[in-house]
Amino acid sequence: MKVLASKSNIAVSERRRNIKEVYKTGIAKKIIVLLTLIVLLLVTALSALVVGASSVGVKDVIKVVGASLLPNYFAPADALAEAGIMGLRLPRILLGIITGISLAGAGAVMQGILRNPLVSPYTLGMSGGASFGAALAIVLGSSLLGAGFATVGTFLVAGSAFLFGFSTMMLVYGIAKIKGTAPETLILAGVALGYLFSAGVSALKYIAPHEALKDLVIWLMGGLWGANWQQVGLLVPLVLLCMVFLMRFAWDINALAAGEEVAINLGVNVKRLRLGTLIVASLAASATVAFTGVIGFIGLVAPHISRILIGSDNRFLIPCSCLMGAVILLASDTLARTVLAPAEIPVGIITSLIGVPFFLYLLLKRRKHITMS
Amino acid sequence: MELFIEGVNFSYGSYPVLQSVSMEVKPGQVLSIIGPNGTGKSTLLRCLAQVLKPQGGKIILDGREISKINSRQLAKMMGYVPQAAGEAFSFTVLETVLMGRKPHLTWGVGQKDLDVVAEVMRLMHLEELAQRQLDELSGGQKQRVFIARALAQQPQVLLLDEPTASLDIRHQLEVLELVGDFAHRQKGQVVMVLHDLNLAARFSDLLLMLNDGRVFAAGSPRDVLNEANIRAVYGVKARILNRATGYYVIPLNPV
Structure with a gap:
């Protein structure tokens, strides 16, 4: 009898160790995925520094970056190469990385808290709001301020785009709150407001003077060409802080995926979680869109690829989406400025070319359990 | 208690x-x-x-x-298992049971949490299914996973x-x-x-x-x-059987 009991005890402790091992190998695999993405991002960034309209060698890049980071150890670099790399390419690369992080991270979080795989900053109406804000500033600003617009224009446009993008998200959430936070309400509200804003943008295009129209069309296409160190200095800390904040709620978002009632039972304050994370995710996304214009589908595609790669645990999904978004956007932007060099294609066109087929694929391949509720 | x-x-x-x-x-x-x-x-x-x-x-x-x-x-x-609602995203069985530890942990998963999860999964006969996706499971298996999640709350x-x-x-x-x-x-x-x-x-x-x-x-x-209670509450005429194997309600017809 005693022998039997101890035998079964051994079996129990063995199986217990098995579950632990399953857990630990799972975590190790996820960490390897994250590390691989970090390496991939670094490689993409390096090649983005090297290729372009004015081709710069790898040596020049190292010289220039080295000289500005550690001036004591590197000989001063060629002034032209320095202007190209430090003044144009590097800020553009950093803006691309931070925009990818912001849109994809926000998309992953929004999908999680609204329990809907089709949600992203783009599909919730934020981009529509931001476009209208930018259009309003470009068209009214240029006619009211005249020549003065050239000096304050960029920040006026960005500010207005941010304000409209952010408040659209809050409006969508407010509408959903009156009607209950059912995910389909949020999507429908987002789509409806998106239509309204696109009508507004059309109206503004119609009345816009020629010069403003050109600026507006360029803004709406979205792109990273306006990158400068000021924007990077503003966005990098803002977006990283937002993402750290969102990561803190990874477990709560996991619990919410199992259903609202389950989340409440697990001690999650669902209303506060939704409002808090939605505000922070919208803040990050609308701040970047304000400077880059509409860049579609990163916020949708990157989280979904990440779900396939790393699973749905938000502790790993959020950082994985951020890295994936950065890699995709940076690679797209590099393509956009090199394919037809010296001419550039707006990066939004490339991301849409990748994103739309993927979105349709998701709709068609959508497994039964992914319901809208 | x-x-x-x-x-x-x-x-x-x-x-x-x-x-x-x-x-x-x-x-x-x-x-x-x-x-x-x-x-x-x-x-x-x-x-x-x-x-x-x-x-x-x-x-x-x-x-x-x-x-x-x-x-x-x-x-x-208190652990609560509502009627099965659709899962928005697919988690593995192990991840789902681990969610039950949410009230006990902050961010990292400790030895104690894994011990509890392993024990609960043994009780619910879920060890073989640990790495399966929830949406690949049958209704009975899923129900056991949800009860295991509630039990992991201890x-x-x-x-x-x-x-x-x-x-x-x-x-x-x-x-x-x-x-x-x-x-x-x-x-x-x-x-x-x-x-x-x-x-x-x-x-x-x-x-x-x-x-x-x-x-x-x-x-x-x-x-x-x-028979009287069942008739009054359900509006059904029923017969009660008291057998060695248990106590049975045989519904006959609505009244």
Whole structure:
């Protein structure tokens, strides 16, 4: 009898160790995925520094970056190469990385808290709001301020785009709150407001003077060409802080995926979680869109690829989406400025070319359990 | 760790669903809530889980009113398994059970958490399924995963909303036996909503029969399930069989 009991005890402790091992190998695999993405991002960034309209060698890049980071150890670099790399390419690369992080991270979080795989900053109406804000500033600003617009224009446009993008998200959430936070309400509200804003943008295009129209069309296409160190200095800390904040709620978002009632039972304050994370995710996304214009589908595609790669645990999904978004956007932007060099294609066109087929694929391949509720 | 509720009222807007419902469950007992559709069985369970806040009355666990216990603390005392809602994204079985540790952990998963999860998965026969995706499982397997998640909270009280709905008879028996073990061996309390009167009679120590949001009858299955009560509450003529294998309700025809 005693022998039997101890035998079964051994079996129990063995199986217990098995579950632990399953857990630990799972975590190790996820960490390897994250590390691989970090390496991939670094490689993409390096090649983005090297290729372009004015081709710069790898040596020049190292010289220039080295000289500005550690001036004591590197000989001063060629002034032209320095202007190209430090003044144009590097800020553009950093803006691309931070925009990818912001849109994809926000998309992953929004999908999680609204329990809907089709949600992203783009599909919730934020981009529509931001476009209208930018259009309003470009068209009214240029006619009211005249020549003065050239000096304050960029920040006026960005500010207005941010304000409209952010408040659209809050409006969508407010509408959903009156009607209950059912995910389909949020999507429908987002789509409806998106239509309204696109009508507004059309109206503004119609009345816009020629010069403003050109600026507006360029803004709406979205792109990273306006990158400068000021924007990077503003966005990098803002977006990283937002993402750290969102990561803190990874477990709560996991619990919410199992259903609202389950989340409440697990001690999650669902209303506060939704409002808090939605505000922070919208803040990050609308701040970047304000400077880059509409860049579609990163916020949708990157989280979904990440779900396939790393699973749905938000502790790993959020950082994985951020890295994936950065890699995709940076690679797209590099393509956009090199394919037809010296001419550039707006990066939004490339991301849409990748994103739309993927979105349709998701709709068609959508497994039964992914319901809208 | 006694659980009792006293005069609980709940209404959706002006429509009253529960009217002065009272009951008591001691450690080691299984209580099943029975009654026709729309009599507030699930609402009562949601009030117990604090998913809904009752407008009147008290729910007391371990001498404390549960509305005054903070949500994280309460999550360690009560595990709730609602009727299966669609999962928005696919998690693995292990990840799902691990979610039950949410009230116990901050960000990292400790040895203690993994020990509890491993033990619960052993109890629910889920070890082989640890890495499977939830949406690949059968209804019975899923139900065991959800109960395991609730057990990983290490609760005193387990609340289950129709745990046997959509399960075949083998899985019905399996799930209810596991739930019974939790009450009888670990001295926890189980409160569940059941539709099947024969399963309720067999696996419960206590029955609470609701009709129109009020307690119609309460007590042991033999006291509650008689021909008169079933006729009055369900509008069904039934015969009761008392056999060596158990106590059976044979519904005959609606009246």
